Amino acid sequence: MFSRPFRVKSNTAIKGSDRRKLKADISTAFPSLSADELSELVPNKDELNVVKIYAHKGDAVTLYVLHKNPLFFELEKRLYPTVYVLWRYPALLPAFETWPPVLQKLIGGADLMLPGVVVPSVGLPDVKQGDCCAVTLVNNRAPVAVGTAAVSSAEMHSLGLKGRGVCVLHTYMDNLWAFGDKTGPPSLPDAETEGQGVNGKACEVNEEEEEEVEKFAEEEQSPTETVPNQACCGIEELSLAEQEKGQKDNEEEEGNQDDQKMPQEIMDALLLQCFLHALKCKVKKSELPLLTSTFLRNHMFSCCPSGKQLDIKKSSYKKLSKFLQAMQQQYNLVRVKELTKGVESIVEVDWKNQELHSFTVPEGTGVEAAAVQEGGEETPYHPPEITTLYSVSARLEPLFLDTNKRKGTILQPAEVRKIVTDYVKKNELVDENNKNFVTINPTLCDCLLEKSEYQEVESLKWDDLFSRTMGRMQECYQVVFPGQAPIKKKGHIEPIDISVASRGSNKKVTLIKNLEVYGLDPTVVATVLQHRVQASSVLQPIPGSKDKVLVQIQGNQIHQVGNLLLDHYQIPRKYIQGLDKAPKGGKKK
Incomplete structure (x- = not known):
């Protein structure tokens, strides 16, 4: 559950009464700990902090941190030890062994599957469903993961060691581990198997076996860092700093220096590059005021270098509004204003700004100005692929x-x-x-x-x-726009909705919404329609909907709107709703 970053709500020093209660709770949860060991884990005088966090899925978790290392985490009123505690007391929990290649999958958020469990000569540990347990690697007793037993030991045997074995909550190298001092696991060989493999056999895993072992771990749909393969007979006896140094040297020799940056820093730099590129080459003064969502979708995305994907959620800003606020405050390049409630627009651009003037457009990013289309559309529209x-x-x-x-x-x-x-x-x-x-x-x-x-x-x-x-x-459904990452959402895709309403003295107006779902700029569509039917058009915010606006044009223009969407933008008819409301006698499309 800590495979993705979590949000810290509070970080306070523990009170005396709470310290005593914590020690009692630990003693109850883990009765094998002696009084001296409890005093080491919860000392009377050393500073012990209580950190309340929210995991990426919204779970409320309480951490107990000593000397900057999280020792225990509490989830749904149940205490679990971290790997930092288990490295000091490796026998604290019953442990299941697995192969080193499986560790990469566990770090990514996968559970430990029973086919990947190595059964020692003494048999599996005796656990009941829901019991807290640990995961170790072959020939090293230092646990690398903490979780709960998915089924009892008896059921594991009756299932023929198939299915889920351990529901993993926390692992070495995840974000909870990174909240501490980031030390690596110690080398704690089992006395019975020291110098040997399982059941006395040499521990060698060839490439084919590694591929087979990786299938034992169940993939989760969440991004994760790639963890270097550990030695086949346990984690190599190198300090984490030495491993990272060696890895960094190798990557620098290969010319992959960008990979050393934090992913957020890389995305922040890409955002700034696309932002400056879009202002310098794409946006025209005549377009202002420009919807911020349109600026991102039609201008910034088109400036993204090939082979890369622009994703604001992976940046430190998280939201487009925060990014534009930062650009306004730091560089004074743009001025963003809420012209209508809930809808922000770029109302001013400082074209003489030194930051913009000195920006050099990267090579190979397609800076050629596209021919201006009808209504001022700068880039040709390509309908999305919908699956x-x-x-x-x-x-x-x-x-x-x-x-x-x-x-x-x-x-x-x-x-x-x-x-x-x-x-x-x-x-x-x-x-x-x-x-x-x-x-x-x-x-x-x-x-x-x-x-x-x-x-x-x-x-x-x-x-x-x-x-x-x-x-x-x-x-x-999945929507794929050219040059952008696929977007997957549950439910049915919203169709472009065309309707006719009455305004004032029984005057008709045509309303169009959900254009943004298909990558269409409402401003451009409104301008094109205005020229085609020679009638005024306005944009209105849709109540309760962010980054969406309604196009309103005078008269019953469903026939013209249908022609534009079907012929010019090539939107499939099944994704357009309301074409049957065209005026009688009009040409049916």
């Missing part, structure tokens, strides 16, 4: 377990069909008498049938099987 996806629901999770697709995993329709087909063939469910039918087993019954069908339906046609599966998954 329907499906998310695994809780009800269907048993059907996808063999492929480690957990609840919430987003899949292409072809992937869903393949997984269902493979499941049917693996379980030999194809009807022997009629290959067009699939026999319903208990899993398919629970996942796909209604209660009234349990006793009646014994088989389904392939098409019915697939349609029922898709129907019980949550529909999602």
Whole structure:
């Protein structure tokens, strides 16, 4: 749960009464600790801090920090030791062994899967479901992860060591570890296996075995740093500083100096570059005032160098408004103003600013000015590629377990069909008498049938099987704009909505919304329509919606709007709503 950065809410010194309570709670949770060991962990005089944080998923967590190292974290009124404590007391928790390559997956937020657990000669540790336990690497007793047992030891054996073994909460090299002094794990060889591999065999892992072992760890959809492979028989006996130094030297020799920067610093630098590039080469004075969302989407994104992706959420600013405020305060380059409630616009640009004047456009970023299109559109519009996806629901999770697709995993329709087909063939469910039918087993019954069908339906046609599966998954969609990272969202994509309303003395106006969803600039669309139909147009904020505006143009202009969206912008008809409200007698599109 600490694979991504967390937010610190407060950091205060612990009170005397709370110190005593903490010591009592630790003693209750970990009765194997002696009185002297408790006093070392919770000393009477040394400064001990209580740090309250919010994990990236919103979980409230309390940390207890001694000498700048987090010793314990409390989640849902339960105490867990950090790796810093376990390196001092490695026998504090029952531990499961795994191979070093699996550590990279655990750091990324994956759970420890049972196929990746190494069973020692004495057998698995005796745990019950939910018990706090640790994860170690082969031939090193120093724990590298902390979590809870997904099932009991008895169930692990009955399952044939398949499925999830440990639900990992905290690992070496995650953000909780980085909150401390960042020391590396000590080398604590097991007396029984020192100098040997598992069961007395030399511990050698070739490339093919490493690839197979990596499959044991279940991937999570969250970014993580790449951790160098450790020695196959445990973590190499080098200090963390020596490892980092050696790694840095190698990367500098390879010319990868940019990788030494923090990801936020790299994204901040890219933001500034695209910002200056857009102001210098893309924005025209006639465009002002310019919606900040339009400036980002149509100008800054187009200035992003090929091979790189602009993502404000990965910068230190997190939001476009904060970034523009910083540019206004630090460089006095632009002036941002809220012209309408909830909608910010760039109202002024200092074209003579020294920072802008001295900026040199990087080579290979496509600085050639595009031919001005109708209505002042500077760059040709390319409709996004929209794909329907499906998310695994809780009800269907048993059907996808063999492929480690957990609840919430987003899949292409072809992937869903393949997984269902493979499941049917693996379980030999194809009807022997009629290959067009699939026999319903208990899993398919629970996942796909209604209660009234349990006793009646014994088989389904392939098409019915697939349609029922898709129907019980949550529909999602992916939007890919040229040169930008794919955007995945749950639910149905909002169509461009065209409607007609009455204003004043029964005067008609045409309203258009959701243009931004398809990468269209409402300002440009309004200008083009204004020229086409020779009628006035205005932009209005949509209540309760950020970075979206409504285009309003005089008269019933649905026919012209339809022509513009279908022919000029090439938006598929199925993503446009309201074309049927065109005036009678108008040419149907």
